[in-house]
Amino acid sequence: MIDSVKKYKWFIVASFVIVVGMLIFARNLVNETEVENEWTIPSEEEQDTEVHEETLVQEPDVKNLVDVKGAVENPGVYEVMLDERVIDVIEKAGGLKEGADETKINFAQRVTDEMVLYIPLIGEEGENMIVTAGAGSTSISTSQEAGKININTATSDDLQNLPGIGPSKAEAIIAYREDSGLFQTIDDLKLVTGIGDKTFEKLQNLIIVK
Structure with a gap:
């Protein structure tokens, strides 16, 4: 074993x-x-x-701050997105008060950061202003100029908000000021090909030069 x-x-x-x-x-x-x-x-x-x-x-998300004053239901500072316009800001502020002068407002204008948007009453005069401050520059307009389009700085989209101005005329306006210099008066707009007296009559109360 x-x-x-x-x-x-x-x-x-x-x-x-x-x-x-x-x-x-x-x-x-x-x-x-x-x-x-x-x-x-x-x-x-x-x-x-x-x-x-x-x-x-x-x-x-990147937002702008706009200070809304004057004839709106709820004045104050509002946050808005980059692509929003004056009409959007007014809606955020509760809409216009009765008696607001809509003829002084460009509802289609794009808002910018630090803009002060003043809505005047009908017949209101004085030092009421819209102040836009941004990108290192400041633009100030009296209440009579509020909402008007500056044809010396307006983009093609801005110009197309004007009556009778389509893409081709907007580009013609931009081409003129690039070739011949800035407009000195609003009457100089008639020097642009395609802008006649009848078209100018529709625009003269809606535009400014600065």
Whole structure:
């Protein structure tokens, strides 16, 4: 019996070592799999969420502040988006009061940061002003000029808010002032090709030069 045990002694030891080695190998394999899982590439949904969060951080909403005064229901300072216009600000301020002089207001004018928008009453005179301050420059207009378009600085879109001015005439006005210099008086507008007396009559109370 003892001889038999001695005979198979090394076989038993070798078998034990092999089994232990296999267990150690299997354990290492499991650990490596867990590490790989920790470094798994995020799903498309997770990536989209991360990109969206980064976008929100990198691109915050940019707003302007406009001080609304005069004949509106709720005067005050209002936040407006970059593409909003005077009519949008007036709506935020509760709308016009009865007796507000709408002829002095360019409802289509784009608002700018730090703009002071004064809405006069019909027949009101004095030092009432619209003051627009931004980009390092200040533009001041009396109540008689409030809402009028400055043909020396107006963009094509601004000019197209005027009656009888379409894209082609707007570009002609811009081309004239670039080639011949700024308009000295509003009457100089008639020097632009396509602007006749009848068209000018519709515009003369809606435009200014500065």
